[in-house]
Amino acid sequence: MASTSPPLKDELDIVIPTIRNLDFLEMWRPFFQPYHLIIVQDGDPSKTIMVPEALIMSSIIDSACRCFGYMISKKKYIYTIDDDCFVSCKGSEWKRYKRIGTTHKNLLCPSTPFFFNTLYEPFRDGADFVRGYPFSLREGVPTAASHGLWLNIPDYDAPTQLVKPLERNTRYVDTVLTIPKGTLFPMCEMNLAFDRDLIGPATYFGLMEDGQPIGRYDDMWAGWCCKVICDHLGLGIKTGLPYIYHSKASNPFVNLKKEYKGNFWQEEIIPFFQTLTLSKEFTSVQKCYIELSRLVKENLGTIDPYFLKLSEAMVTWIEAWDELNPPTKHSSK
Amino acid sequence: MASTSPPLKDELDIVIPTIRNLDFLEMWRPFFQPYHLIIVQDGDPSKTIMVPEALIMSSIIDSACRCFGYMISKKKYIYTIDDDCFVSCKGSEWKRYKRIGTTHKNLLCPSTPFFFNTLYEPFRDGADFVRGYPFSLREGVPTAASHGLWLNIPDYDAPTQLVKPLERNTRYVDTVLTIPKGTLFPMCEMNLAFDRDLIGPATYFGLMEDGQPIGRYDDMWAGWCCKVICDHLGLGIKTGLPYIYHSKASNPFVNLKKEYKGNFWQEEIIPFFQTLTLSKEFTSVQKCYIELSRLVKENLGTIDPYFLKLSEAMVTWIEAWDELNPPTKHSSK
Numbered sequence: 305m306a307s308t309s310p311p312l313k314d315e316l317d318i319v320i321p322t323i324r325n326l327d328f329l330e331m332w333r334p335f336f337q338p339y340h341l342i343i344v345q346d347g348d349p350s351k352t353i354m355v356p357e358a359l360i361m362s363s364i365i366d367s368a369c370r371c372f373g374y375m376i377s378k379k380k381y382i383y384t385i386d387d388d389c390f391v392s393c394k395g396s397e398w399k400r401y402k403r404i405g406t407t408h409k410n411l412l413c414p415s416t417p418f419f420f421n422t423l424y425e426p427f428r429d430g431a432d433f434v435r436g437y438p439f440s441l442r443e444g445v446p447t448a449a450s451h452g453l454w455l456n457i458p459d460y461d462a463p464t465q466l467v468k469p470l471e472r473n474t475r476y477v478d479t480v481l482t483i484p485k486g487t488l489f490p491m492c493e494m495n496l497a498f499d500r501d502l503i504g505p506a507t508y509f510g511l512m513e514d515g516q517p518i519g520r521y522d523d524m525w526a527g528w529c530c531k532v533i534c535d536h537l538g539l540g541i542k543t544g545l546p547y548i549y550h551s552k553a554s555n556p557f558v559n560l561k562k563e564y565k566g567n568f569w570q571e572e573i574i575p576f577f578q579t580l581t582l583s584k585e586f587t588s589v590q591k592c593y594i595e596l597s598r599l600v601k602e603n604l605g606t607i608d609p610y611f612l613k614l615s616e617a618m619v620t621w622i623e624a625w626d627e628l629n630p631p632t633k634h635s636s637k
Numbered sequence: 638m639a640s641t642s643p644p645l646k647d648e649l650d651i652v653i654p655t656i657r658n659l660d661f662l663e664m665w666r667p668f669f670q671p672y673h674l675i676i677v678q679d680g681d682p683s684k685t686i687m688v689p690e691a692l693i694m695s696s697i698i699d700s701a702c703r704c705f706g707y708m709i710s711k712k713k714y715i716y717t718i719d720d721d722c723f724v725s726c727k728g729s730e731w732k733r734y735k736r737i738g739t740t741h742k743n744l745l746c747p748s749t750p751f752f753f754n755t756l757y758e759p760f761r762d763g764a765d766f767v768r769g770y771p772f773s774l775r776e777g778v779p780t781a782a783s784h785g786l787w788l789n790i791p792d793y794d795a796p797t798q799l800v801k802p803l804e805r806n807t808r809y810v811d812t813v814l815t816i817p818k819g820t821l822f823p824m825c826e827m828n829l830a831f832d833r834d835l836i837g838p839a840t841y842f843g844l845m846e847d848g849q850p851i852g853r854y855d856d857m858w859a860g861w862c863c864k865v866i867c868d869h870l871g872l873g874i875k876t877g878l879p880y881i882y883h884s885k886a887s888n889p890f891v892n893l894k895k896e897y898k899g900n901f902w903q904e905e906i907i908p909f910f911q912t913l914t915l916s917k918e919f920t921s922v923q924k925c926y927i928e929l930s931r932l933v934k935e936n937l938g939t940i941d942p943y944f945l946k947l948s949e950a951m952v953t954w955i956e957a958w959d960e961l962n963p964p965t966k967h968s969s970k
Contacts, residue, residue: 432791
């Protein structure tokens with residue numbers, strides 16, 4: 305089974321959006337120092353932190369800026385984290401470097417999306433596939449993404465924040481599991497790792513917040529797109545460990561303003577993603593994503609003209625991705 | 638949210654197959670004493686423990702005898718457990734009566750099979766639906782079954798037992814989750830509760846072991862049938878807490894003999910269950926189950942004539958169920 309060793313320096317980039325909290329880098333130094341950080345700054349230009357490349361892509365990347373980092377990275381793996389997320393004391397994966405090792409292990413171990421294993425991740429020490437798990441499915445499929453969770457401030461929408469202002473997540477659930485094929489999940493950006501070669505081109509965060517009618521659905525959008533493409537291409541997504549400690553609740557009133565259209569639009573968007581089918585001819589992430597952009601235009605354009613713009617941005621995103629990421633022996637386009 | 642109070646006496650029956658270990662009843666006395674026990678004895682007739690009714694159903698119920706108890710019960714809920722399963726010390730649900738309360742709570746709280754909640758069971762204290770979970774799906778659907786897990790001896794198939802004789806499950810995963818719609822799971826009989834009114838007629842354990850070409854797939858068979866019918870009827874199945882302590886590993890050589898045909902038959906049976914569809918006209922568990930028996934005959938009969946016999950037994954099972962369980966205001970036939 306894969307070890308929990310951290311990835312090598314030339315395997316992983318850490319992508320961080322706007323850092324408002326300088327303690328953040330200090331706290332994470334022992335974990336992050338072997339790696340390149342790609343810090344993507346939005347907001348106040350007087351506080352610019354060095355951005356490795358100066359490519360202007362303002363037509364497709366706005367507040368959901370971290371995906372710019374995904375695109376310009378040259379590494380196989382990306383780990384992304386928010387600046388209000390810290391090392392958590394609970395759990396055994398929190399020794400030095402270990403957390404990134406745990407994330408990395410999730411990516412190195414296969415996923416098992418075709419059948420549910422009741423003891424959860426079969427590739428952890430002390431676990432395996434249980435009686436009744438088909439032997440032919442035990443090899444699993446490659447893991448494209450690892451969705452880590454959060455203690456303390458839970459990732460709630462604005463309405464839930466408003467009605468449960470004091471709720472804290474104190475429950476450490478010692479598990480990782482593959483999200484089954486055909487099941488969507490809310491992918492949160494706070495503590496996320498993925499394999500760029502496998503799913504990178506589907507990690508676009510869409511047009512969000514500044515000048516757009518919707519915010520706080522950037523990671524959700526990327527999650528829905530990634531999941532349907534993973535399901536189509538036979539890739540897996542895991543969720544669970546490792547946890548970070550999420551220190552700061554965002555303002556629920558500001559959030560409500562950003563997300564309220566998403567709160568009802570998702571009632572149409574999710575059935576769209578749940579029922580769409582990608583035909584066999586779409587054999588790469590890029591091809592799937594372009595087809596997805598067409599389906600978005602065709603099916604979601606009636607909700608709001610925003611989705612027509614988004615559909616175009618999705619195409620531009622893939623063009624830019626391909627320009628910056630020409631095919632190599634690792635990528636399968 | 639539903640409390641973890643135990644169910645009332647007139648709500649729950651506890652069904653236990655052959656008790657070989659008399660400590661078992663003593664150990665569980667404080668938990669079980671408010672309830673009726675239905676102990677279904679197979680094997681040595683000189684050791685018969687009182688069976689509440691003497692109906693002879695030997696043509697359809699053999700070693701997988703516990704489902705006889707499911708059929709003759711008059712209660713809404715069934716809890717079934719094996720005689721080598723004991724109270725576990727880990728976890729907070731283990732105070733007096735609490736474990737059955739936890740199981741009961743799983744059944745009382747809705748299930749959420751249509752979308753994955755990354756903080757798992759949204760109805761537990763301190764948890765909720767996360768950002769991005771569609772509001773229209775938060776009411777959930779009724780929960781038909783609660784599949785509890787096991788510490789110590791994991792529920793492995795014979796090949797895994799043979800290669801990992803010393804493996805013990807020591808990982809207490811503090812969670813419950815709904816198995817998503819469209820995903821099958823290996824349902825184990827060791828620590829299982831279900832709502833008879835909702836799914837009872839689909840809990841038949843099949844023709845197993847004595848005189849049959851297959852054993853140790855009785856609970857699996859019931860699990861596959863229950864899951865596809867729950868998916869069709871809009872019901873949910875949960876897995877996770879509460880844990881029992883599974884004390885005794887069964888003999889892997891004996892198990893291999895019983896299960897080896899199942900080990901390869903399941904490679905055809907599972908795709909059959911994964912791809913079958915039940916049309917809208919099948920609006921009750923009974924109707925679905927009769928249709929399932931027809932599909933079994935049609936699709937699995939080619940594997941082995943055993944499945945033709947099983948298909949017939951499934952029909953007989955429903956006839957007997959309906960005779961013993963005439964429609965009431967609680968049942969929807």
